[in-house]
Amino acid sequence: MIVHPPEVNNNWFSIVQKQGFLDDFMPLFKVIDDKGRYLHWDELRHRIGNKDHTLVWSAVKSARMPGSQMLSGIPFSTKDEIPTVNIIPSISRRCSFVDNWCSGPAFNAMLGALAAHEYFIEDLVEEESIASSQLEGASTTRRVAKEMLQSKREPRNPDEKMIFGNFKMMQFAWTNRDKNLSLSLIKELHSIGTEGIDDEKYTPGTFRTDNSVYVSDNKGDVLHQPPSCDKIDARLSILCDWGNIDHSSLNTKDYIHPLVKAIILHFSIGYEHPFNDGNGRVARALFYWHMFKYGYKSFKYISISKLFKKDPIKYGKSYLYTESDKYDLTYFIDYQCxxxxKVASDFVDYIQSTINERNNFNMWLFNTRISNNLNDRQRAVLQTMGDKCKKAFTTKYLEEAYGVSNNTARKDLAGLVKLGFLKENKTGKPITFTGALGYSDLKALRSTIVDTY
Known part of the structure; x- marks a missing residue:
């Protein structure tokens, strides 16, 4: 549970001035603290000593008010409490980072010179589907989940069905990125993500019809009671209308960066909780849908749920901080940013380190004259192993991947066996050729072979 803020006293300045404590309180009159943090009362109260709680919070809220952007048109706004956001420096900086590294042009520039990058990039597509499901309680391991998705086998239990449903939901978000936001799109996201898991529990694609849904902690205490089910359609229709406004247009007076808007959509579905279950997955999928819509292609390969899973308490608190402070969305947006x-930086670092490792490996192939004995298909197989995407191959794999005959595929794999990069396993069917994952391990395999060139 969190500690809610005290009520604001609009006369705080006069009171402090009369008491002669103005010099003590003015350092608190600022939007963020000295470390750039936008602190909720739950955290701020530990940092104010014995000062009057109401007066301190009143000073902080007074400082934040002038820079707040009103977000009218979002369904949980009322006449008295219109949601707001303060675009503090940390949010602005992170929006710029996303523009610089995650947009379509940035993605293409980063990978354009990297041949055959599809292998190691496509391996990242499943990450959000797996992490989002694990955040919701799926116990299937990442290894087993990847094996299921990559081999396209049918899911065997409810946890695997959840992961498979999330995978289909992410694919749907990508393929439908050009569509307008609508009630039918939100319902279809939910239906695709939950159908066949436990239809009685989820009622796929159907909004809840009672108020029995709530969010609780591990002790069973209610943390969030969603709005009444009576007007879900009306409220989400308003959200859809707001979502379809182009707030990133240079001509708008109500500019909202696409990343910030995607996060607000994420919060809105989580707050509304329109379905009996699976709301978090739909909320996160809608975030991705909006980022795809505005051209942030890198997010196909970036998983935000990986970090939510590591610290679900912070994720939950970011919702509660916003709800308890008159719908100040800055808390939720800042945490999401x-x-x-972090996850986008990890993605960029991964791409750059892979590029460096590939270049070093290719230089090693050249210096050792091994490259003279490789054709393009064999180079691609080495890259697939070096990028840690796949280490076991069959002739059928090469036939389908490169459109060659069985005889040509066998010669390619046999050549890599001769060079020391693969070992042939004839004990099973089909015959497999197994190597190593990672460029350093490939070099290690090769070091056991005596050069004959």
Whole structure:
């Protein structure tokens, strides 16, 4: 549970001035603290000593008010409490980072010179599907989940069905990125993600019809009671209308960066909780849908749920901080931006390190004259292993991947066996050729072979 803020006293300045404590309180009159943090009362109260709680919070809220952007048109706004956001420096910086590294042009520039990058990039597509399901309680391991998705086998239990449903939901978000936001799109996301898991529990694609749904902690205490089911359609229709406004247009007076808007959509579905279950997955899928819609292609390969899974308490608190402070969305947006910067940085670092490792390996192949004995298909197989995407191959794999005959595929694999990069296993059917994952391990395999060139 969190500690809610005290009520604001609009006369705080006069009171402090009369008491002669103005010099003590003015350092608190700022939007963020000295470390750039936008602190909720739950955290701020530990940092103010014995000062009057109401006056301190009133000073902080007074400082934040002038820079707040009103977000009218979002369904949980009322006449008295219109959601707001303060675009503090940390949010602006992270929006710039996403523009620089995650947009379509940035993605293409980063990978354009990297031949055959599809192998190691496509391996990342499943990450959000797996992590989002694990965040919701799926116990299937990442290894087993990847094996299921990559081999396209049918899921065997409810946890695997959840992961498979999330995978289909992410694919749907990508393929339908050009569509307008609508009730039918939100319902279809839910239906695709939950159908066949436990239809009685989820009622796929159907909004809840009672108020029995709530969010609780591990002790059973209610943390969030969603709005009444009576007007779900009306409220989400308003959200759809707001979602379809182009707030990133240079001509708008109500500019909202696409990343910030995607996060607000994420919060809105989580707050509304329109379905009996599976709301978190739909909320996160809608975030991705909006990022895809505005051209942020890199997010196909970036998983935000990986970090939510590591610290679900912070994820939950970011919702509660916003709800308890008159729908100040800055808390939720700032936390989400922190997470996104971390996972996007990891993605960029991964791409850059892979490029460096590939270049070093290719130089090694050249210096050792091994490259003289490789054709393009064999180079691609080595890259697939070096990028840690796949280490076991069959002739059928090469036939389908490169459109060659069985005889040509067998010669390619036999050549890599001769060079020391693969070992042939004849004990099973089909015959497999197994190597290593990672460029350093490939070099290690090769070091056991005596050069004959």
């Amino acid at each position: 922190q997470v996104i910067e």
